[in-house]
Amino acid sequence: MKDIAAAAGVAQSTVSRVLNDVPGRIHVSVDTRERVHAIARELGYRPHPFARALRGAPTMLLGAVVRDITDPFFAGAIEALSIEAKERGYSVVLGHARANADEAIVLTGVLEARQCDAVVLLGDFRGEPRLVEDLRNADVRVVALWHGSQTYRSHPFPTVTVDNRAGIRAALEHVTSLEHTHVAFVGGASLGDIRERQAAYLEYCKVSGIESPKEYVRHVPNTTRGGELALAALLELSPAPTAIIAATDVLAIGLIHAAYERGIAVPGELSIVGFDDIPLAEATVPALTTVRMPTAEIAAAGVELALGEGPWLGTGAQDAPRVVFQPTLIVRGSTAASKARDTPA
Amino acid sequence: MKDIAAAAGVAQSTVSRVLNDVPGRIHVSVDTRERVHAIARELGYRPHPFARALRGAPTMLLGAVVRDITDPFFAGAIEALSIEAKERGYSVVLGHARANADEAIVLTGVLEARQCDAVVLLGDFRGEPRLVEDLRNADVRVVALWHGSQTYRSHPFPTVTVDNRAGIRAALEHVTSLEHTHVAFVGGASLGDIRERQAAYLEYCKVSGIESPKEYVRHVPNTTRGGELALAALLELSPAPTAIIAATDVLAIGLIHAAYERGIAVPGELSIVGFDDIPLAEATVPALTTVRMPTAEIAAAGVELALGEGPWLGTGAQDAPRVVFQPTLIVRGSTAASKARDTPA
DNA sequence: TTGTATGCGTTATCAG
DNA sequence: CTGATAACGCATACAA
Numbered sequence: 001m002k003d004i005a006a007a008a009g010v011a012q013s014t015v016s017r018v019l020n021d022v023p024g025r026i027h028v029s030v031d032t033r034e035r036v037h038a039i040a041r042e043l044g045y046r047p048h049p050f051a052r053a054l055r056g057a058p059t060m061l062l063g064a065v066v067r068d069i070t071d072p073f074f075a076g077a078i079e080a081l082s083i084e085a086k087e088r089g090y091s092v093v094l095g096h097a098r099a100n101a102d103e104a105i106v107l108t109g110v111l112e113a114r115q116c117d118a119v120v121l122l123g124d125f126r127g128e129p130r131l132v133e134d135l136r137n138a139d140v141r142v143v144a145l146w147h148g149s150q151t152y153r154s155h156p157f158p159t160v161t162v163d164n165r166a167g168i169r170a171a172l173e174h175v176t177s178l179e180h181t182h183v184a185f186v187g188g189a190s191l192g193d194i195r196e197r198q199a200a201y202l203e204y205c206k207v208s209g210i211e212s213p214k215e216y217v218r219h220v221p222n223t224t225r226g227g228e229l230a231l232a233a234l235l236e237l238s239p240a241p242t243a244i245i246a247a248t249d250v251l252a253i254g255l256i257h258a259a260y261e262r263g264i265a266v267p268g269e270l271s272i273v274g275f276d277d278i279p280l281a282e283a284t285v286p287a288l289t290t291v292r293m294p295t296a297e298i299a300a301a302g303v304e305l306a307l308g309e310g311p312w313l314g315t316g317a318q319d320a321p322r323v324v325f326q327p328t329l330i331v332r333g334s335t336a337a338s339k340a341r342d343t344p345a
Numbered sequence: 346m347k348d349i350a351a352a353a354g355v356a357q358s359t360v361s362r363v364l365n366d367v368p369g370r371i372h373v374s375v376d377t378r379e380r381v382h383a384i385a386r387e388l389g390y391r392p393h394p395f396a397r398a399l400r401g402a403p404t405m406l407l408g409a410v411v412r413d414i415t416d417p418f419f420a421g422a423i424e425a426l427s428i429e430a431k432e433r434g435y436s437v438v439l440g441h442a443r444a445n446a447d448e449a450i451v452l453t454g455v456l457e458a459r460q461c462d463a464v465v466l467l468g469d470f471r472g473e474p475r476l477v478e479d480l481r482n483a484d485v486r487v488v489a490l491w492h493g494s495q496t497y498r499s500h501p502f503p504t505v506t507v508d509n510r511a512g513i514r515a516a517l518e519h520v521t522s523l524e525h526t527h528v529a530f531v532g533g534a535s536l537g538d539i540r541e542r543q544a545a546y547l548e549y550c551k552v553s554g555i556e557s558p559k560e561y562v563r564h565v566p567n568t569t570r571g572g573e574l575a576l577a578a579l580l581e582l583s584p585a586p587t588a589i590i591a592a593t594d595v596l597a598i599g600l601i602h603a604a605y606e607r608g609i610a611v612p613g614e615l616s617i618v619g620f621d622d623i624p625l626a627e628a629t630v631p632a633l634t635t636v637r638m639p640t641a642e643i644a645a646a647g648v649e650l651a652l653g654e655g656p657w658l659g660t661g662a663q664d665a666p667r668v669v670f671q672p673t674l675i676v677r678g679s680t681a682a683s684k685a686r687d688t689p690a
Numbered sequence: 691t692t693g694t695a696t697g698c699g700t701t702a703t704c705a706g
Numbered sequence: 707c708t709g710a711t712a713a714c715g716c717a718t719a720c721a722a
Contacts, residue, residue, distance in 0.1 A: 001715065011693045016717055027691050049460055050395040051402070051715035054698045059395075061460075062437070069427070070624060075420035082414070091460075093406070094437040096427050115394055115406075115436075224628035247361040250625070279415060280595070283569035283602040285630040287625050346699065356709045361701060372707050396699035399714045 004039045010073040015040070019047075027288075039069055062306060063116035064139075065095035065131070067123030071222065071250055076112060077122055077145070080299035088307060095119070116140060118306035121147060121157070123193025130279040143306040145298060148192035149324050158312070160323035162300045164193055167291040167327035170199035171245050171273045172210070174289070179269060179338040182211045186230040186255065187247035188222030192245045197275065201245060216241060220251070227254020228261075235262070242338045249274040249281050252288055256334065260285075267336035277330055286333030293327045301325075349384050353377075354520070360385070364392075379408060387559035408485070410440035410476070412468030416567065416595055418621040421468055422490070426643035433652060440464070441578045461485060463651035466492060466502070469537025488651040493537035504659070505646045505668040509538055512636040512672035513545035516590050516618045517555070519634070519674055523685040525588040525616060531575040531591035531600065533567030539592045541608060542620065546590060559585060565596070572599020573606075587615060587683045594619040594626050597633055601679065605630075612681035622675055631678030638672045646670075 001019075005012040010032060018028055018036040048051070053059045062085045066074050082092045093116060118141040125131050125147075131156050135142050142290060144157045174184055185201040187194045187220055198217065205212035215237050220226035227246065231254075243284055246252035252274030259266050266286060274290035281288040301323050304310030312321050346364075350357040363373055363381040398404045407430045411419050427437045438461060463486040469477050470492075477500050480487050489502045493509075525578055530546040532539045543562065550557035560582050565571035567593060572591065576599075579586055591597035597619030604611050611617055611631060619626060622637035646668050649655030657666050 012715090013694075013717080016715095017692090020717080029691060032692080048399075051698090052717080053391075053395045053401055054700095054715080055717060057717085064439075069424045070417075072415075072417050072420065072625070075414055075417065078439070079414045079441075082439050086441060094409075094423070094439060096424075096426050096431060098701070164701055177354045182715050224625060227628070253625060253628050257630055257632065260630040265460040269638055280417070280569060280598060280625060283572070283598050285602055285605040287602065357699090358701080358710075359708055361699095362708085365701080374707065377708085396714085397701080399699080399716095400701055401714070402700085619693050 007039050037119040058117045061116045062090045063119035064092050075251040080296045084300045084303040103119050139156040145302045158320040161322050162327050163291040164196035165200040172204045175243045183243045184216040185245050186218045198248045225253030227251045228258035231258035245273045249276040249297035254324045271335040289332045290336040291327045292330050294325050352384050352595040400526045402461045407435045408464035409437050417623040422485050425641045429645045429648040488647050490647045503650050503665040507638040507672050509541035510545040517549045520570045520588045527586040528588045529561040529586035529589050531563045542592045569599030572596045573603035576603035590618050594621040594623045616680040634677045634680040637675050639670050
């Protein structure tokens with residue numbers, strides 16, 4: 001910019017004025033303006049964002065901390081987030097929170113350095129209290145996505161997520177309409193959305209008289225292997241469930257695979273419902289019945305919240321805003337009528 | 346830092362010296378040092394990376410441009426990249442290159458702004474010449490991962506990828522050892538690694554006398570839906586192939602699903618081999634035989650190359666370095682002996 | 691309408 | 707051993 005000022009024979013401040021071109025009435029002569037623009041283009045001028053940030057301008061960087069980017073659902077969420085961010089001129093920097101040791105690193109790199117204007121949390125991080133704590137103390141805006149919609153005292157962040165109760169209820173109603181009376185639930189760590197889904201399962205079982213002994217709720221790692229473990233445990237029960245609600249598509253896929261390995265027909269002998277509707281859900285064998293959420297809309301709301309835009313500011317009364325979207329049940333091939341009644345006949 | 350200088354009763358430059366603590370012999374009195382450290386901790390001092398960057402220091406930001414983060418394979422690659430980057434103190438900022446219009450945005454956000462010290466390309470971007478062109482002209486270091494190992498004149502970037510020929514060859518040898526003689530190939534856009542895999546397929550078919558008429562090579566979108574389209578087309582052929590090599594696990598999963606929908610037994614009537622070994626590959630029905638690559642090592646090499654570290658500098662003679670890793674065939678349940686011989690008997 | 695000067699937080703150079 | 711000062715690239719208050 002100094003160079004272009006010299007080349008144009010004007011002051012550096014004039015160049016700044018021209019290039020920024022404030023919408024308000026600034027008085028720069030047309031000839032000067034054109035000359036500056038021409039030279040700027042010629043010299044391939046690029047604004048230096050750090051210098052701007054140094055002066056208090058926003059960094060145009062949005063931090064995204066994902067629990068497990070390996071889960072196809074979060075991968076899709078990241079993509080949606082990235083698209084929404086770019087639409088507003090922001091870039092996404094990836095935080096990571098896998099191992100214990102990494103918590104600190106997340107901070108060092110992304111927050112402690114206040115490189116980001118805001119941070120979006122994807123998934124529940126109450127398992128990493130230090131991260132949450134540091135985030136609270138930082139002066140960045142933080143938004144939590146898929147973090148559960150309930151109010152926890154552990155953090156004061158605005159939240160946007162899906163109506164887990166409605167999703168689980170739709171899944172259970174679907175399965176009971178198929179005459180299933182013994183329905184199990186498989187979930188990962190009892191946090192955030194997963195916890196809500198589990199609570200919704202228990203609640204709906206109670207009000208609708210579905211069998212749901214304690215052993216019907218399995219906690220396993222949120223991987224396909226976890227699904228296999230859960231199925232193994234459930235099959236040892238008597239009576240074994242004839243339908244399983246999985247808190248996650250990945251888990252559901254593991255369940256289907258485990259059933260296949262054991263020669264149990266899905267959906268003939270066992271119905272399985274997932275949650276997320278990841279892209280691969282429509283290509284499992286059989287195709288997975290699952291609960292879909294409006295990922296793009298959730299990501300959009302998250303970005304707007306994080307950037308202080310949008311109509312969300314009023315939501316949620318005195319507390320931080322809590323935005324909730326509605327899910328949709330997608331019925332495919334992994335659920336069918338229960339054969340429980342046939343057997344005794 | 347100004348505050349802490351004032352509080353400690355020393356000059357700001359002294360504080361800088363203490364805090365940076367150059368390994369070389371700098372002479373700061375012990376008492377001053379301790380006092381400064383104490384106050385810094387007390388005040389919660391955090392270095393401001395932008396100010397550093399303004400003075401020419403590296404930004405500690407690594408750009409990652411992914412073709413399609415929705416593909417679970419690339420999601421895993423991103424994770425590996427992120428881990429490797431963090432290990433070196435770097436954060437990853439996500440570029441995006443989906444739609445046509447976005448090409449420009451990628452630049453604006455990540456490069457034009459020279460916010461990154463280096464950029465890593467994941468997948469082949471020759472389909473977006475403008476991105477590549479801008480990258481060439483930028484003064485950032487660029488490394489291309491999974492971009493094909495061949496030398497293309499279109500770009501001068503260092504490359505690290507997998508030995509696609511070896512992978513395809515292992516897949517084909519496996520399948521021919523199972524007595525298959527009619528083996529088809531399904532791939533996405535003919536770029537980079539996919540192109541190499543296709544070339545390897547054709548080459549190996551020729552030298553080993555496998556049937557591979559032109560119609561046995563199908564180009565479809567790299568989605569599960571693409572796999573379905575490919576299977577539909579292949580089944581209309583006569584003779585139809587008894588085994589299919591997919592250039593991608595996602596494609597392979599689509600193929601398996603399509604076969605299931607049509608009542609074709611896998612692997613009984615049709616063997617399928619994938620490529621990538623995504624986490625879900627072991628949980629398909631049946632589990633997918635596929636080619637695994639050392640993703641973590643490739644990501645590590647990519648980061649090192651991008652950061653100018655590691656032992657790669659000499660590799661590749663006069664041209665940009667081209668690093669190639671070896672894949673491994675993982676045999677699971679989606680391949681079995683051909684029944685072609687049984688039928689006539 | 692345009693030029694001059696200043697400061698953002700750091701580090702490096704040069705005096706003291 | 708340590709303090710003062712310049713400079714990084716940009717935006718702005720102020721002077722001309």
